[in-house]
Amino acid sequence: MNAWDIIKTIIFGGSTLVFFFILWFYNPFKHVEHYEVDKEVKEIIANPWKKVENGKTIAEEGRELFIASCSSCHSLRYDGIYLMSVQTNPKWKSVEKSVGRPVYRYGVLYKDRFFVPRDVYEAFAYDDLQGLKATLGQVPPDLSTMYLARGEGYLYQLILNPQKVLPGTTMPQLFNPQYDKQAKEKVAKIVAYLKSVNTPPPKEQIKRNVMGVLVIVYFIAMGSLLWKYRTNFLKRLGYH
Numbered sequence: 001m002n003a004w005d006i007i008k009t010i011i012f013g014g015s016t017l018v019f020f021f022i023l024w025f026y027n028p029f030k031h032v033e034h035y036e037v038d039k040e041v042k043e044i045i046a047n048p049w050k051k052v053e054n055g056k057t058i059a060e061e062g063r064e065l066f067i068a069s070c071s072s073c074h075s076l077r078y079d080g081i082y083l084m085s086v087q088t089n090p091k092w093k094s095v096e097k098s099v100g101r102p103v104y105r106y107g108v109l110y111k112d113r114f115f116v117p118r119d120v121y122e123a124f125a126y127d128d129l130q131g132l133k134a135t136l137g138q139v140p141p142d143l144s145t146m147y148l149a150r151g152e153g154y155l156y157q158l159i160l161n162p163q164k165v166l167p168g169t170t171m172p173q174l175f176n177p178q179y180d181k182q183a184k185e186k187v188a189k190i191v192a193y194l195k196s197v198n199t200p201p202p203k204e205q206i207k208r209n210v211m212g213v214l215v216i217v218y219f220i221a222m223g224s225l226l227w228k229y230r231t232n233f234l235k236r237l238g239y240h
């Protein structure tokens with residue numbers, strides 16, 4: 001190895017280290033929160049898979065709250081929640097059975113929740129959706145990927161007080177801390193539920209991280225072997 005080789009190695013190795021350091025420790029793509037989340041509810045949103053006293057997880061409680069408070073206007077197709085007026089329509093069950101697929105998410109199969117393609121659902125629910133549009137000015141959006149699109153701070157503040165975040169919106173305030181002592185907690189549970197639909201639980205996350213490390217180890221091992229036997233390979237390919 002001459003001096004030039006050593007300099008090249010340092011430059012190449014150093015820039016690789018700097019690149020991954022920036023990517024992993026000062027991630028420029030990291031989601032930045034512009035809306036505040038109250039301290040007392042941050043913990044609730046942090047771990048939707050945590051069990052609470054009654055044996056349910058926070059996400060399951062949030063799902064029940066969602067169905068009770070939001071499904072009169074919003075669907076959440078990725079988790080098999082459709083407008084209340086659709087879900088109570090006896091014909092809907094047969095649509096779910098014939099074109100729906102049971103929801104499968106992060107290694108868990110939910111046999112009683114069905115994913116129905118958007119066009120089928122919107123055709124079936126046409127009158128319901130148009131009715132909502134007539135009274136609210138627009139069709140309330142499906143919330144399947146809303147957590148990814150908006151982040152927890154925005155969702156928390158919006159659900160707690162829609163007028164503050166979207167002035168003039170027709171979405172009503174469903175949990176008012178003035179009258180309901182548990183309002184903030186309930187909103188946090190709903191946000192935790194929306195999060196649980198869009199992000200893998202800790203166990204799954206660990207699995208993915210291990211896979212990532214294994215892939216990198218594989219490339220390093222294969223790269224080293226290729227480097228070690230390079231003259232051999234080149235000879236067999238007819239070079240040298």
Ligand code: HEC
Pocket residue numbers: 066069070071072073074136138139140141143146150155158159166168169170171172174190
């Ligand atoms: C009476 C009908 C109604 C109910 C009930 C309702 N919403 Fe909405 N929601 C709307 C409408 C209408 C919009 C569209 C708002 C707009 O863009 O002005 C909306 C928009 C939203 C948005 C998207 C905001 C954005 O930035 O695009 C979210 C998230 C949301 N609602 C969550 C909820 C949750 C969670 C609940 C239950 C706690 C709920 N909504 C209950 C009517 C409703």
